[in-house]
Amino acid sequence: MIMSHMNGYVQEASGQAISHRERAVDCPGDDSGLIKSPHCSAHMERIQHYQEELKKRREEDSRGKHDIDPNASLRLKKLAQNPKVGIDNPTFEGKEKATKDTFSQDPVADMVELLQALKWAKHCLADAQSQEDVELIMQLLAKEDFKNAYTIYSAVSEQMTRVIPTSPLTSQAEDLCQEVQKILQSSQHKEGLELKVLLTKPHLQAHDSVAGQEMEEDNLTQYIGETVKLVRLEKARDTPLGATVRNDMDSVLVSRVVKGGAAEKSGLLSEGDEILEIxxxxxxxxxxNEVHDLLQQMQGTLTFLLIPSSQIKPAPHRQTVMHVRAYFDYDPSDDPFVPCRELGLSFQKGDILHVISQDDPNWWQAYRDGDEDNQPLAGLIPGKSFQQQRETLKKTITDRSREHQGRLWYAKKSKRQKKKSPSTLSRDFDYDDILTYEEMSLYHQPANRKRPIGLIGPTNSGHDELRRRLLSIEPEKFAVAVPHTTRNSRIHERNGREYHFVSRPAFDTDLAAGKFIESGEYEKNFYGTSTDSVRHVINSGRICLLCLHTRSLQVFRSSNLKPYVIFIAPPSQERLRTLLAAEGKTPKPEELKEVIEKAREMEHNFGHFFDATIVNMDPEQAFHELRRLIDKLDTEPQWVPTSWLC
Structure with a gap:
């Protein structure tokens, strides 16, 4: 089932219609020529043309409505038999008067007549089932609740048919005002003098300004029976239009309004609007694609003739920016599902993204941290749920493939094994297990509570040497957490200074309670670093330095210690050989290769835990870079998981 869904996605993405199912009509970098916008009068002529067509259509519909067969209604049949107001009156006025005089506005009278018609129909029917159906309808109409509901419906319908003017009646109110004032110059009546004072106020001038703009430019009119509107936007090279369009049959619809563009800033274009003319x-x-090419050539004022979207728009609300760290690499050019490739935003694992719109849950709009000034339009990135869904599909397909290969292997192994089903290799994935994004917030460490520094790297990468050098140069600033152990103390050792010496049961109790960041066994004795030991160093005002194993990262990061983790990566294989030779070490080629491969594995599996990476090309440069990163924690706020600050 999942395979078929994924195949459907791939087929859809590979089709030509899907490859351009949504197109950005104006992106940064487009080559734009100059096409001058036509004068406003041309648009008004077209609108008048549309109004004339609509008027003709309404007249035709009106004539059709009055061509009524008198035998189609009991009332009209009775009216036709009345010599005083005959339905055959050739004049339109006569027909209109007959209709007004005959059709009652009383819903009770309508109900009585309907019941009489049903009785007559029942009498004419010979089929017993049809007679029973008519009887059921008559019983429904006779109920008091139905009569009350029909009365309410009639009253509401009457109110809805009343015409309420929605636009100004004139844009020359000021001219009419001056004309009336001339007439009132010689008037001595009290009412005339009061009217003259009223007409000297500036409200009518303001009315003309607003009415003229609404009636001449942005007035709602009719386009072959559809409500249309005129929208003007200014397209500049430094401010892209910022909208995408899609095809719906012969129509071209606004598919997406992108944050940062002229369309979004104006608020005049909405998703779902149909574009009639540009x-x-x-x-x-x-x-x-034709619309894209057309707008690519246009510059300056763009005038859109639109049919507004019929979708019910939610009440406007302030968009809250969400800051996230990406835990996967993304390249929109390799993504067949991205709705608009031109607007896709590429990023790498570890990048901070500012998500400014989640209106489309599948495709968020975002900026990369630091690129806001150079990136005028927001880019599209996969939404969290969408990314988790397709990663789940990929993993499930991979497991199904492995399971199939396992079955083939079992079939070749023996015929007897063929009858047995091998144990399935697939499992149900939890969405939380799939790394996509983590919400982040800026955090500035207090002067008296320094963040602990976790150094991590493969053996011979130099992370332990860097820690020892920091401790030896500035012991008053840096310290290590005193570990716990179950071994007996030696003569020169003091409890709480070199180690916390505890019994095996006490160690097991603390281990079960999750009090250790890391722990292990050496020569039948247990060792561990507790969160309380790290917290003791923090409370002293010093910076706690730890060299960690990868399996300790999750616990360390899940604590409330707010650690800063730095990955010390080895250099190239040849450079690593030179550095180790300077320390008197002579590693074998396979050992050097193992260090490089281990570092890649650590970065691939645990890179989302790293706050910074230092490539140890030169011990001196690596030390200064480490000091710079640590000092930066005092001067600059850092991105940390929002959950740490809750």
Whole structure:
């Protein structure tokens, strides 16, 4: 089942229609020519043309509505038999008067007539089942609840048919005002003088300004029976339009309004709006690629003729920016599912992304940290749930493939094994196990509570040497956590200074309670570093330094210690050989290769835990870089998981 879903996704993504299912109409870097916008009068002429067509259509519909068969209604049949107001009156006024005089506004009278018609129909029917159906309808109509509901429906329908003006009646109120003032100059009546004072106030001038703009430019009108609107946007090279379009049959719809563009800043374009014309060029029937090429050539004022979206828009709310750290690499050019490749935002594992819109749960809009000034438009990145879903599909498909290979292996192993089903290798994945994004917040460490520094790296990468050098140079600033052990103390050792000496049962109790960041066994004795020991160093005002194993990272990061983890990566194999030779070590080629491969494995599996990476090309440079990173914690706020600050 999952295989079929994934195949469907791939087929959809590979089709030509899908490859451009959504197209950015104006992106940074597009080569734009200059096409001057036509004058506003041209648009008004087209709107008047549309209004004339609509008027003709309404007249035709009106004539059709009055061509009524008198035998189609009991009332009209009775009206036709009335010599006083005949339905055959040739004049339109007569028909209209007959309709008004005959059709009652009383819902009770309508109900009585309907019941009489049903009785007559029942009498004419010979089929027993049909007679029973009519009887059921008559019983329903006779119920008091139904009558009350019909009365309410009639009252609401009458209210909805009342015409309420939605636009100004004129844009020349000021001219009419001056004309009336001339007439009132010689008037001595009290009412005339009061009217003259009222007409001297500036409200009518303001009315003309607003009415003129609404009636001449952005007035809602009709386009072959559809409500349309005119929208003007200014397209500049430094501010892209910021919208994508898609095809829906012959229509071209606004598919997405991108944050940071002129469309989003103006608030005049909405998702779902149908584009009829752009600067007088008809858009209906065009492919999104044609619309893209057309807008690429245009510059300056763009005038859109639109049919507003019929979708119910949610109440506007302030968008909250969410800051996340990415835990996977993303390249939109390799993603067949991205709706608009031009707007896809590439990023690498560890990048901080500022998510400014999650309106589309599948495709968020975001900026990379530090690129806001150079990135005028927000980019599209996969939403968290969408990314988790497709990673789950990939893992399930991989496991199904392995299971299939396992079955083939069992079949070749023996015929007897063929009858038995091998144990399945697949499992149900928890979405939380799939790393996508983690919400982050800025944190500035207090002067008296330094963040512990965790150094991690493969053997011979130099992380332990860097820790020892920091401790020897500035012992008043750096310290290590005193570990716990179950072995007996030696003569020169003091409890709490070199080690915390504890019994085996006490150690096991603390281990079960999760009090150790890391622990292990050496020569039948147990050793461990507790969170309390690290916290003791922090409370003293010093920086706690730890060299960690990868299996300790999860516990260390899940504590409330707010650690800063630095990965010390080895250099190339030849450079590593030179550095180790300077220390008097002569590793074998396979040992050097193992160090490099171990470092890659650590970075691949645990890189999302690293706050910084230092490639140890030169011990002196690596030491200064380590000091710089540690000192930066005092001067600059750092991104930490939001959960740490809750």
């Amino acid at each position: 600067n007088g060029v008809s858009i209906r029937g065009k492919h999104v």
